[in-house]
Amino acid sequence: MSGQYYTNLLTKVCEAIVQRNDVGNRTTHVTRQTLKDKEFSEIDHPPYSPDLVPSDFFLFSNLKKDLPGWRFADxxxxxxxxxxxxxxxxxxxxxxxxKALYARSEKCISLEGDYIEK
Structure with missing residues (x-):
């Protein structure tokens, strides 16, 4: 997987969101309102924290565990x-x-951004 793959994927996601909401600048408002309606709380996060990157924290780490040793033709x-x-x-x-990311975020906040050991 390359950086270009992720860039293309994010571009497609953004385009789909804009198309679905039909108005690009309403996306943030609609998303935040939906989270509020579903009783999720919004948490602030630093621009970069290796302990809190959602893709590294949960998605890709589990993907690597579930697909060990795979080799792809293309x-x-x-x-x-x-x-x-x-x-x-x-x-x-x-x-x-x-939920695990939220717990890790709370821990990071309580430690004021200090390193979190596993």
């Missing part, structure tokens, strides 16, 4: 396997990852 094969891996996970899988 990017399309890799994308297919990663998409299938994500689609096979139920809601609780992702929810537990968010």
């Amino acid at each position: 990017d399309n094969e890799m994308k297919t396997v990663v998409d299938r891996h994500s689609e096979e996970k139920d809601t609780e899988y992702f929810f537990s990852g968010l």
Whole structure:
């Protein structure tokens, strides 16, 4: 996976959000309102914290555990396997990852950003 792959993926996600909401500048408002309606709390985070990067903390670390030793013939094969891996996970899988990230964030806040040992 390359930086360009992630850039393209994020671009596609952003385009989908804009299309879905039909008005790009409403996205943040709509998302925050939905989180509030679902009783999620919004937490601030530093611009970069190796302890709190959601993709590294939960998604990619678990992907590496679930797909050890895979070798892909090309990017399309890799994308297919990663998409299938994500689609096979139920809601609780992702929810537990968010809860763990929230707990780690709270710990980081209480330590005022100091390093968190595992």
